Amino acid sequence: MTGSNRPLSPHLQVYRLPLTGILSITHRGTGVLLTMGLCLLAYGLWMLAEGEESYLAFQSVVDSVLGRIILYSWVIGLFFHFCHGIRHLIWDLGSGFLKQHMNLLAVFEIILMIVLTITAFVFSLG
Amino acid sequence: MEIKTPLAKVRSFGSVTSCVVHWWYQRITAIALIPLSLWFGFALMSLPGAGYGEVVEWIQRPWNTLALVVFIMLSFYHAILGLQVVLEDYVHTEWMQTKSILATKLVLISIALLMLFAVLKVAFTG
Numbered sequence: 191m192t193g194s195n196r197p198l199s200p201h202l203q204v205y206r207l208p209l210t211g212i213l214s215i216t217h218r219g220t221g222v223l224l225t226m227g228l229c230l231l232a233y234g235l236w237m238l239a240e241g242e243e244s245y246l247a248f249q250s251v252v253d254s255v256l257g258r259i260i261l262y263s264w265v266i267g268l269f270f271h272f273c274h275g276i277r278h279l280i281w282d283l284g285s286g287f288l289k290q291h292m293n294l295l296a297v298f299e300i301i302l303m304i305v306l307t308i309t310a311f312v313f314s315l316g
Numbered sequence: 317m318e319i320k321t322p323l324a325k326v327r328s329f330g331s332v333t334s335c336v337v338h339w340w341y342q343r344i345t346a347i348a349l350i351p352l353s354l355w356f357g358f359a360l361m362s363l364p365g366a367g368y369g370e371v372v373e374w375i376q377r378p379w380n381t382l383a384l385v386v387f388i389m390l391s392f393y394h395a396i397l398g399l400q401v402v403l404e405d406y407v408h409t410e411w412m413q414t415k416s417i418l419a420t421k422l423v424l425i426s427i428a429l430l431m432l433f434a435v436l437k438v439a440f441t442g
Contacts (some may be wrong), residue, residue, distance in 0.1 A: 314361035
C-alpha cells in the first residue's frame with residue numbers, strides 16, 4: 191500500500207459512510223430490532239391477558255431503568271424508522287434524488303425524529 | 317421428450333410478479349402504518365407508569381382495540397416482508413436462506429396471533 195495513489199475499494203473498514211449511508215443501514219437495523227421489540231410487547235400483552243398479578247410482574251420490569259431504556263429505545267427506533275420510511279416513500283414517488291436534496295432530507299428526518307421523541311415524551315408526562 | 321411447458325418449469329420458483337407484489341405490499345403497509353405507528357409510539361411512552369386497570373381500560377376502548385388489531389396485523393406483515401429482504405441479502409446458502417425465511421414467517425405469524433388473541437381477550441373479558 192505504501193506510496194500508492196491507487197483508489198481504494200470502498201470497503202467498510204476503510205470507507206467512512208456518508209450520512210445517507212449511515213441512515214440507510216440504521217433503517218435496516220431498526221427494522222430488525224423493532225421486530226424483536228414487537229415480540230417483547232407480545233409477551234407483555236400476554237402477561238396482561240393472564241391477569242393483574244402477572245401484569246404487575248411484567249410492569250415492574252418495564253418500570254425499571256433497563257426496562258425504560260429498552261422501551262424508550264424502541265420508540266425512538268420506531269420514530270427513526272417512521273421518518274426514514276417516509277423518505278423512502280418520497281423516493282418511490284421519484285423525487286428527492288439530487289445530492290443536496292438527499293443531505294437536506296437526511297438532516298430533516300433526524301430533526302423530525304428528535305421532535306417526535308420529545309413530543310411523545312412530554313405527552314406521556316401529562 | 318420434454319413434457320413440461322416452460323411455464324410449468326418456472327412456476328413455484330417465484331416470479332417477477334411476486335417481487336413486484338412484495339415491493340408493493342411493503343409500501344401499502346408502510347403508508348397504512350404512518351398514522352398507526354405514530355399513535356402507537358405516543359401511547360407506548362406512557363406504559364412504564366400505567367397500572368393494570370389503566371392499561372385494560374385503554375385497550376377496551378373500541379377505537380383502541382380496533383387500532384391495535386390493525387396495527388399488529390400490519391406491523392407483523394411489514395416486518396415479515398422486511399426481514400425477508402434482510403435474509404435474502406445476507407444469507408447466501410440457498411437452503412439456509414429459504415428455511416430461515418420460512419422459519420421467520422412461522423415464528424412471526426405465531427407471535428402475531430398470540431398478540432391478537434391477548435388483545436381481544438383483554439378487550440372482551442378484561
